[in-house]
Amino acid sequence: MSESSLLKELVDALRCLPGIGSRTAQRMAFHLLENDRRSGERLADVMGRAMRDIKHCSRCRTLTEHDTCRICANPARQPQLLCVVEHPSDVVAVEQATGYRGYYFVLGGRLSPLDGIGPEDIGLDVLEARLDEGEVQELILATNPTVEGEVTAHYISELAAKRGIPASRIAHGVPMGSELEYVDSGTLSHAFEGRRKY
Amino acid sequence: MSPELSPAFILRRNPYRDTSLLLDMFTRDAGKITCVAKFGQGKNSRSKGMLEPFRQLDASWTGKGEVFTLFNAEEKRRFPLKAVGLVRAVYANELLLRALWQHQPQPELFAQYQQTLFRLENLADVLALPLFELDVLAMAGYVLNLWHDDAAGHDIEPAMRYRFRPDHGLYADVGEGKGVPISGNLLIALREPEAMNPDQRLELRHTLDYLIQMLLKGKTLNARKLFHE
Numbered sequence: 288m289s290e291s292s293l294l295k296e297l298v299d300a301l302r303c304l305p306g307i308g309s310r311t312a313q314r315m316a317f318h319l320l321e322n323d324r325r326s327g328e329r330l331a332d333v334m335g336r337a338m339r340d341i342k343h344c345s346r347c348r349t350l351t352e353h354d355t356c357r358i359c360a361n362p363a364r365q366p367q368l369l370c371v372v373e374h375p376s377d378v379v380a381v382e383q384a385t386g387y388r389g390y391y392f393v394l395g396g397r398l399s400p401l402d403g404i405g406p407e408d409i410g411l412d413v414l415e416a417r418l419d420e421g422e423v424q425e426l427i428l429a430t431n432p433t434v435e436g437e438v439t440a441h442y443i444s445e446l447a448a449k450r451g452i453p454a455s456r457i458a459h460g461v462p463m464g465s466e467l468e469y470v471d472s473g474t475l476s477h478a479f480e481g482r483r484k485y
Numbered sequence: 486m487s488p489e490l491s492p493a494f495i496l497r498r499n500p501y502r503d504t505s506l507l508l509d510m511f512t513r514d515a516g517k518i519t520c521v522a523k524f525g526q527g528k529n530s531r532s533k534g535m536l537e538p539f540r541q542l543d544a545s546w547t548g549k550g551e552v553f554t555l556f557n558a559e560e561k562r563r564f565p566l567k568a569v570g571l572v573r574a575v576y577a578n579e580l581l582l583r584a585l586w587q588h589q590p591q592p593e594l595f596a597q598y599q600q601t602l603f604r605l606e607n608l609a610d611v612l613a614l615p616l617f618e619l620d621v622l623a624m625a626g627y628v629l630n631l632w633h634d635d636a637a638g639h640d641i642e643p644a645m646r647y648r649f650r651p652d653h654g655l656y657a658d659v660g661e662g663k664g665v666p667i668s669g670n671l672l673i674a675l676r677e678p679e680a681m682n683p684d685q686r687l688e689l690r691h692t693l694d695y696l697i698q699m700l701l702k703g704k705t706l707n708a709r710k711l712f713h714e
Binding site for chain 1: 496535538582
């Protein structure tokens with residue numbers, strides 16, 4: 288590495304990205320400085336604005352630069368359906384893959400008592416206030432099928448039950464195009480339990 | 486030569502770098518250990534799915550020091566826990582994580598944990614978790630004498646109030662305020678726990694909360710907030 292401390296700072300800064308080690312960070316920094324300064328400047332500009340302006344939607348807690356996100360601001364969606372997901376990226380995944388037309392609630396994580404993450408850390412007070420508004424008639428629990436995701440789904444289903452709101456859990460099963468031989472026992476047993484009439 | 490296999494459970498798993506997991510495990514032969522499990526892409530993700538809590542594994546590991554490398558793991562049995570059964574099992578895992586010392590084999594407690602997971606599959610089994618908590622407390626030296634008070638040796642009287650301190654054992658409550666309060670009625674009921682009535686089970690719950698708080702030097706388990714029993 289050259290003596291430039293600014294260059295070293297850039298490499299160190301790039302290492303904050305997931306999956307980027309020191310060699311890749313160094314390659315990225317040299318590429319931007321030697322071959323593509325315009326893209327580098329654009330990246331710095333967008334990064335600066337995004338970090339400053341993107342915050343959490345006041346209704347669903349997904350990421351947006353507005354007070355309410357595009358989905359929450361859309362009156363044509365079905366207000367009686369609320370889908371609870373762990374992360375903003377899950378909203379994008381459900382939007383792209385399904386025809387779901389209800390609203391979302393983003394927890395920003397999942398209950399993980401072993402890591403000290405409790406109900407107050409994942410916005411459940413905001414979710415309770417949303418349920419108390421009385422519009423939601425079905426709560427769809429789309430947390431991940433991990434131990435923590437299941438614990439979170441169970442806890443939220445109890446919050447819904449207290450208010451007489453039915454909760455449903457997304458199905459877990461064999462991924463499309465995969466082979467049964469390579470599916471783990473938990474998924475396969477869920478798939479059998481959740482089999483449907485053909 | 487391959488390292489020897491030991492029955493094991495994962496208590497907690499966390500991502501470690503991009504392609505690894507950091508696993509806190511409860512093994513029969515080495516007690517609580519921490520292992521790193523490395524993964525590639527593709528079909529290896531099957532074993533990644535397997536490395537979850539509440540699955541009994543045959544596992545082997547290599548290395549020295551505090552953190553080992555998982556060498557091999559095969560699933561032997563999956564405990565399909567649901568709803569409050571799953572929450573109770575997460576509580577049991579947190580209790581083991583906090584109460585066990587690293588690298589100290591506890592084969593008897595391992596068998597009790599295995600039995601507890603089996604019982605927790607039945608959501609109506611409200612005694613499985615409290616009995617396991619008593620097992621963990623006993624492992625840590627918190628043994629309640631159900632027949633005599635430890636100070637004077639008198640028989641336990643149902644109408645008497647007692648207190649327990651790990652360094653003193655059980656003694657008659659003379660109002661000095663230290664130690665965990667326990668009624669004679671509960672101690673006698675614990676001789677046949679399966680026959681306890683709802684009031685006695687509630688008192689046991691409060692007593693266990695006190696005892697575990699004492700064991701964990703004033704801390705409460707986070708998972709305790711997730712169930713109301």
